[in-house]
Amino acid sequence: MNHQPEHWIAAYLDGELTPHQARQVESHLAECPACQKVLEEQQSLSTLLQTIPTATGLKPQDRFVAEVGLRLVRRGKPTVQPAQLLQWGWQAFPLALLAGGAFIQTVVILSWLTCLPAVEQALHQLSFQLDIPATVGLSISWLPLPGLLNWNTWSSLLALVILGILYTGWISGWVIQQYVQIKTNHQIR
Amino acid sequence: MIAPSTIPAAMIKDEGWLVHQAQNGDREAFNELVRLYRLPVINLLFRIYGDEALAEDAAQTALVRAWQNLPRFRHGASFRNWILGIAMHCAIDNLRKERHEYSIDAIDEPSHSMQDDNPEQSLEQRQRSDLVQQAVLALPAASRMVLVLREYEGYSYQEIANILDIPIGTVMSRLNYARKALLDRLKPVLEDL
Numbered sequence: 515m516n517h518q519p520e521h522w523i524a525a526y527l528d529g530e531l532t533p534h535q536a537r538q539v540e541s542h543l544a545e546c547p548a549c550q551k552v553l554e555e556q557q558s559l560s561t562l563l564q565t566i567p568t569a570t571g572l573k574p575q576d577r578f579v580a581e582v583g584l585r586l587v588r589r590g591k592p593t594v595q596p597a598q599l600l601q602w603g604w605q606a607f608p609l610a611l612l613a614g615g616a617f618i619q620t621v622v623i624l625s626w627l628t629c630l631p632a633v634e635q636a637l638h639q640l641s642f643q644l645d646i647p648a649t650v651g652l653s654i655s656w657l658p659l660p661g662l663l664n665w666n667t668w669s670s671l672l673a674l675v676i677l678g679i680l681y682t683g684w685i686s687g688w689v690i691q692q693y694v695q696i697k698t699n700h701q702i703r
Numbered sequence: 704m705i706a707p708s709t710i711p712a713a714m715i716k717d718e719g720w721l722v723h724q725a726q727n728g729d730r731e732a733f734n735e736l737v738r739l740y741r742l743p744v745i746n747l748l749f750r751i752y753g754d755e756a757l758a759e760d761a762a763q764t765a766l767v768r769a770w771q772n773l774p775r776f777r778h779g780a781s782f783r784n785w786i787l788g789i790a791m792h793c794a795i796d797n798l799r800k801e802r803h804e805y806s807i808d809a810i811d812e813p814s815h816s817m818q819d820d821n822p823e824q825s826l827e828q829r830q831r832s833d834l835v836q837q838a839v840l841a842l843p844a845a846s847r848m849v850l851v852l853r854e855y856e857g858y859s860y861q862e863i864a865n866i867l868d869i870p871i872g873t874v875m876s877r878l879n880y881a882r883k884a885l886l887d888r889l890k891p892v893l894e895d896l
Binding site: 520521524525528529530555556558559560562563564565566567568569570571572573575578579581582583585586587 | 730733734737738741742745746749750755758759763766767770771828831832835836839850853854855859860875878879882883885886889892893
């Protein structure tokens with residue numbers, strides 16, 4: 515293994531490495547005095563950090579508990595917070611787009627299938643066997659929105675393009691949100 | 704590394720019941736949980752703020768927030784991690800809102816409980832721990848939080864990432880930054896050890 519950077523040694527001391535990685539670090543440490551020094555420094559630092567005392571000049575426990583008790587408000591049924599609702603909406607948006615895309619594809623395939631002469635003939639035959647009047651039949655009118663099946667290639671393509679634009683918008687929004695989050699975390703660092 | 708703040712085993716045994724009762728609105732059960740977690744929460748925040756009064760006040764705010772959010776606590780999850788996570792988020796909110804960067808000169812004089820059998824040695828230890836505390840408080844807040852969770856609470860990188868809601872890579876980089884800064888600042892103290 516090459517020379518160990520400090521974070522490998524820190525991860526080793528923190529017990530964050532796999533057994534294989536830990537063995538690699540150990541074998542490297544055995545032959546690298548510089549890394550042994552880093553290891554010793556980090557161990558000493560860890561020991562030194564434990565010398566900071568804990569809080570001792572605190573108010574009595576009962577007083578603390580009573581003060582917390584005074585600040586408690588009656589709790590109603592848990593309500594959905596606006597932020598939580600926004601989060602759900604944010605996650606549901608791509609799923610809704612996906613469902614929309616699947617719906618459009620299904621409609622296009624159905625309209626294509628029902629236009630096939632063989633399928634049309636089979637549907638008519640079935641309606642005849644089931645004794646359904648030809649005017650009602652198993653024609654396209656079983657759908658609540660028959661107009662949907664009149665989609666042609668261009669209208670379905672347009673719908674897919676619109677979904678694509680919405681999806682790209684969502685991706686851009688997500689990237690901006692992540693950027694703002696990282697920037698905020700960096701500011702408090 | 705020290706063990707995480709100790710809580711009596713008998714109390715932990717009943718903790719699930721206390722949480723359940725508190726979720727159903729039992730304030731007495733919640734008071735028991737407050738008694739149980741008062742010191743772990745205060746000590747965690749004391750490491751962040753370096754000020755006992757601020758730590759106590761923030762701990763009360765965190766516990767009130769825990770009461771409000773208790774119905775959303777999932778059974779089977781670690782209550783300790785949950786409540787300490789709320790305390791950390793309270794600290795983050797305070798730092799965001801007020802940009803608290805506590806002056807290292809304004810740190811409370813630490814009250815040392817050690818016996819002064821050897822006054823000279825005791826004074827030396829006190830001075831050393833003051834220097835260490837000042838070095839920790841001089842760290843940027845985000846790095847300090849990660850360091851406190853790792854060194855004093857013994858959390859794994861993944862647990863810290865979950866508590867602070869940051870990627871595990873960020874945990875590692877902040878922790879390395881904090882340790883490097885401390886090593887630089889405490890070099891004279893480390894050489895004397």
